[in-house]
Amino acid sequence: MQRMKQAISDILLAQVEPMSEFELIRILQNEPYELLSERALRGSLSLFQTHFLVFHCLYLLRDQWREEGLCELRIEPLAIACEKQGANNSAETGRTLSNRDPLRDYYLDLTHLESTTTAKVDALLNGFWRELDMSGQAVTADERSQAMMIMQLETMPETQSQLKRQFRQQVHVKHPDKGGSAEAMQSLQQAYQILTQALEHGISGN
Numbered sequence: 439m440q441r442m443k444q445a446i447s448d449i450l451l452a453q454v455e456p457m458s459e460f461e462l463i464r465i466l467q468n469e470p471y472e473l474l475s476e477r478a479l480r481g482s483l484s485l486f487q488t489h490f491l492v493f494h495c496l497y498l499l500r501d502q503w504r505e506e507g508l509c510e511l512r513i514e515p516l517a518i519a520c521e522k523q524g525a526n527n528s529a530e531t532g533r534t535l536s537n538r539d540p541l542r543d544y545y546l547d548l549t550h551l552e553s554t555t556t557a558k559v560d561a562l563l564n565g566f567w568r569e570l571d572m573s574g575q576a577v578t579a580d581e582r583s584q585a586m587m588i589m590q591l592e593t594m595p596e597t598q599s600q601l602k603r604q605f606r607q608q609v610h611v612k613h614p615d616k617g618g619s620a621e622a623m624q625s626l627q628q629a630y631q632i633l634t635q636a637l638e639h640g641i642s643g644n
Contacts, residue, residue: 483554
């Protein structure tokens with residue numbers, strides 16, 4: 439965990455522009471870090487565990503950098519960055535530190551990582567789809583980011599045809615007949631539907 443935290447720190451401090459969670463994970467998978475396996479984003483449980491570990495480290499870093507007065511760490515699935523503290527966001531930092539942050543509490547509690555099973559992750563996904571079917575609302579940035587990671591996309595496709603092309607490419611990797619698994623295919627299909635919904639609501643590009 440400490441090695442991943444230090445690696446993320448090095449990556450973000452050297453980064454000029456905000457990066458997505460997917461981009462950060464890709465860097466951690468490759469040299470010189472190689473802290474995440476190539477299967478880190480395959481299957482709903484592996485995806486959840488990878489996402490949790492990355493966000494756990496991010497919230498640890500945010501607390502550390504706030505104490506050091508280094509910067510304010512922006513933690514969003516599509517925009518992670520170390521932003522210089524000015525007069526405005528320094529005041530915002532003071533308010534945030536004085537109030538309870540449910541997301542911080544969740545990701546810093548490792549029991550959530552240890553206790554979450556494939557069944558629980560799938561139940562969360564299924565619950566999301568039932569809610570989406572009933573509401574017809576646009577997906578959130580977090581849901582879109584998770585779907586993009588499953589689909590192995592660094593940027594949001596501009597058109598449905600581009601999305602469909604990427605889906606077909608991933609089917610060749612994740613289908614059980616191609617060495618994948620039924621779980622990986624289910625996650626891929628759900629991700630495809632989430633991004634299709636996003637395109638229908640006019641979300642494209644970055």
